[in-house]
Amino acid sequence: MATLLKIDSSPMGEHSISRKLTEQFASSWRKAHSGGAVVSRDLATTNIPAVNGLWVGAAYTPQDARNPEQQKALAISDALIAELQLANEYVIGVPMHNFGIPSTLKLWIDQVARVGKTFSYGADGPKGLLTGKKATLLVASGGVYEHGTAMASLNFVTPYLRAVFGFLGVTDVTIIAAEGTAQLMSGNLDPQTFLAPSLEKVQSHASL
Numbered sequence: 594m595a596t597l598l599k600i601d602s603s604p605m606g607e608h609s610i611s612r613k614l615t616e617q618f619a620s621s622w623r624k625a626h627s628g629g630a631v632v633s634r635d636l637a638t639t640n641i642p643a644v645n646g647l648w649v650g651a652a653y654t655p656q657d658a659r660n661p662e663q664q665k666a667l668a669i670s671d672a673l674i675a676e677l678q679l680a681n682e683y684v685i686g687v688p689m690h691n692f693g694i695p696s697t698l699k700l701w702i703d704q705v706a707r708v709g710k711t712f713s714y715g716a717d718g719p720k721g722l723l724t725g726k727k728a729t730l731l732v733a734s735g736g737v738y739e740h741g742t743a744m745a746s747l748n749f750v751t752p753y754l755r756a757v758f759g760f761l762g763v764t765d766v767t768i769i770a771a772e773g774t775a776q777l778m779s780g781n782l783d784p785q786t787f788l789a790p791s792l793e794k795v796q797s798h799a800s801l
């Protein structure tokens with residue numbers, strides 16, 4: 594069964610642009626994949642701890658040798674990784690925060706990038722284990738970071754996420770950006786007009 598994992602990370606609730614895009618993606622995806630399932634993970638309401646020494650020690654301890662404390666330390670990581678393994682497609686809503694990703698999404702990445710589960714080290718170096726997956730990143734930013742402009746060098750969101758997903762084995766990554774959301778603050782542009790081109794791109798990509 595086709596399964597879409599929909600991840601949101603904006604803290605802005607109904608005011609969020611990236612959430613409107615992930616909603617559109619999920620609804621178009623459902624229409625195109627009858628019988629498919631959508632699993633939602635909201636990072637704004639999921640309490641994800643920062644990794645610590647206990648976590649790292651547990652991750653590098655063979656599963657059978659982990660004590661109860663180590664098993665507990667990895668419980669949330671196990672659950673989040675299971676969601677990635679189950680789904681064959683991911684859509685992730687990403688607001689730009691301080692030229693990078695929201696801290697909640699970084700906490701999620703630190704939990705799911707795990708040796709022996711989502712990547713391994715072999716003779717040829719690191720190998721991603723989430724193979725055969727497809728990801729769509731829906732990125733909203735207040736400014737415009739168009740390729741070839743001086744602003745582009747300040748966009749640490751998309752190169753970083755491509756690197757992380759590639760490291761985990763997800764190389765089929767599409768990025769759709771809704772840039773310049775700051776214009777909406779001025780009240781000179783209404784959200785529907787602003788969103789229309791991005792929603793159209795999302796709709797057609799989700800239907801593939």
Ligand SMILES: Cc1cc2nc3c(=O)[nH]c(=O)nc-3n(C[C@H](O)[C@H](O)[C@H](O)COP(=O)(O)O)c2cc1C
Nearest residue numbers: 603609610611688689690691692733734735736774
């Ligand atoms: C804490 C915070 C930091 C932000 N930092 C940036 C930034 O560095 N560059 C930028 O272009 N926009 C920045 N913005 C604006 C957001 O990218 C913009 O509001 C975008 O629409 C967020 O996505 P969302 O609407 O889904 O929350 C920031 C917004 C917040 C709340």
